[in-house]
Amino acid sequence: MIFTLTWIDISAIVGAAAATAALLQVFNKPKTVFAPVKHAKITSTFEFDLSGTLVCTNIEAFDFLQSIKLPDPDWDTLHHALSSRFADLPDTIFACNPPQTRFYPARSVVDPFTLEIEQHANGLTLLMSTREDNMLNHNDVHNEHAPLPNLALVKSVSENAPFPVWQSKADGSLGWSNAFYQSLNRRVAHNQDQLFEITETMDANDGAQRIKLRDNTNNRTHWFDVTRQRFEDGYVNFAIDVHAVVKAETAQRNFVQTLAKTFAHLATGLAIFDRNRQLVLFNPSLFDLTDLRPEFLTTRPNLFSFFDQLRDKQIMPEPKSYANWRERIADVITAASDHNFSETWHLPNGLTYRVTGQPHPDGAIAFLFEDISAEISLTRRFHDEADVTHSALDALDQAIAIFNRAGFVQYHNSAMTSFIGQHSDKDLEDMCVRDVTRLCQRTCKPSPVWGEIRNFVIENAERETWSAPLQSKDGQTLALKVSPLASGASLIALTPEAPSGAAPSRIAIPRKRITASNSAVA
Template structure:
């Protein structure tokens, strides 16, 4: 056999083998494709809820399964979305599904036993079938209106939870988050690392175990540290719902900032008040001592330890009474009534009283209302002021007694022409019964009184002009007659600060001749 013939035969054999291999590979590829196509093909049978997953990607789902996913949270992969709607009923699904490839089939029962999740491993795909045990043997029919009402209510609840600005989420007994609203998910995603892919369940933002002993209507302030925006504060509430727990969290950043500002302001006030000589005691709306300055301890002799313990107002007043730092009451019952009246008056800002203490000290106590129902009491030592006032009063009384001892009727007018003081001889001369309202008598009114008791004279017009004159003045005298005929000597002397002294010296009775006739037209001499 020739070499050419052998070469041709070899080529034919090799070509035939290649064609056969390609044919077999094509048949195998088409069979694998057909098998995979059949594997991902689902047929709706009795509205079964079936999901097919390739790792975390959903490759197929029945119509009923698609409606279930429509209610899922928009977080991460398809698998995360499914977990967001099923983890509350199947809390172990996420852990057990890891063993599906090795075991081939898993049957997971829901927490309440009403349904099961059948998981199968087929051709590298995870097939999950959700079966409802309660409806397998019972058929519940709803009328169209009831179904529409339920759907409307569900839509309203979803819209509410998704749009509320507060964080709302639910946790299982083991702390796994089973549901969260959009605000919580958005915050959890914003705090995740840049390379982290959002998944379900979202990251636990708070250590909710700290609320284990907190009541349903009570809250606890928790912190949340953000690398980009610093520390945030939240008021977290916890509500038990069956075996799960519902949590709500409201931002408390503004509250914390306000409290810090108030604390700094209080510290500033404390430093400022520490230099005051007036004792300050501020009681909050619960009537507990909230603020005091060092002067309070000096004035009341109360210990700093007692004041730091934040005593209530009644205890504070009791201690003042025991240490004889307030007037001794006649009886305890009346004292208690006075203290209640003191508190009520301080709330209206009308309380002010002078306490004369047994040791000779005198305090002025003032009560002032403050915002939020607080009350501030001011303790001021006015012993020196009261001593000076008593001395001035004594000097005034002595001066008045000296004036009253003079026989000359004396009156003093200030620079504005108002009567400042007069002696008893003055009131007796002009028939004045009392000197009440003396500061309200002007020189014009005084001259009218004098004119009515005397014969007509231009003297009264001159005195009015003298009293109101500004500048240098000289003492001068004049005479007139009373209606009983006695001659009246009048003396007008300037005093410091524009004041004027007016003195009247009438003749003794019996030494003058009474005027026989009183003129009828006084105004021809003096225009009053």
């Protein structure tokens, strides 16, 4: 238990202790002395025994312990509480006769208290006093200065920081500087007064200023971002090495310029948006395809503004509901981010664009605009020509099948479909010459020409037109004609022959549209 004593009580105890010591000396018994150090400015007194137990305090010390919520601390607990303010406090209590006294200054120069510890025969006496005559509230002082860092630690951190730190005075002259600054100054500037040329208008709130240092000796350039904080009548300055950042930015700019030069020759319009959905790269073909002016594109519009302009220029199909326009654009962005956006835009001016969205690293999106009007026109023309070809084949009396170089059916007419006993034109899709000749064999009487037809279709040698008669199982006479076509294709034609004196007959077929199979144009 802690006893709280006044100075009168302490004086009485000291007097009693002195009397007891005199009696003990008389009877030659061991002497135990409690002799607190007297100090004119003592505000707090703590007395510990050899075991580290707090045995008594004065009123000020008692109030201090209550305020920091240490009502009955041992020496280890109080040592831990005070070590943040006073350095090198003794870890243990040991008996010392004669007594030894030591003073412990505060770590912070603004801390108004000093600490005095006396090790004596019965334990330890700790005295805390102010350096001023006026008495301060020790509780408030402790709460203010206990969190302060160790001054030696602060000095070590600033001196050994792996970047330049220096003080500049109000007149611009150099004050204190750390080891890194001094080393850099020796290597680069050969101990000049000012290593970094900071803009005079730069304030502490302006953020970092990028400064270049040229090392002519090693033919190297150093880049630093310099920030400063006001201190007394000048500044404390900090410089961070950003050489790697500058090098990466330069490489990125060069890469973008290379891409821009490459894309400038593409006929495809290119628009790349960064992760913030702002336009960062485009090529001249985008002007020609979209009618968007360079003045607009160079302002780095976002995706919504970009597509709004396309809509205004009638480059993008008009939405049915303008209220759903933003949702439509959001869907486009999402699809492009997932590598799933590809559309064909048929524009009012007759042009046709293929628009593709591609995701890029770091959340970027690239949109490609291709003018496929010529391709669409050619495809439509090809389809028209194919339709004409099919109609012409249907108008013939012969049963006709055309095989490509690989031996698969490329074209046929309805007469051939009916002749081989199939129900629809789709039945001949993906058939090869072997399949077709086997079906023909079922309709005709045996003949060796079917093997010759298969050899003729699949061989790549020089070929000539030849013909042969055939007889169907129902007694009809057929004239077979086999002819080579361009690109390695082959024509097989079966023509029904009329009896002598009768009108020419034809294979009876239902009239319907003929479709191409296998490699025919869709």
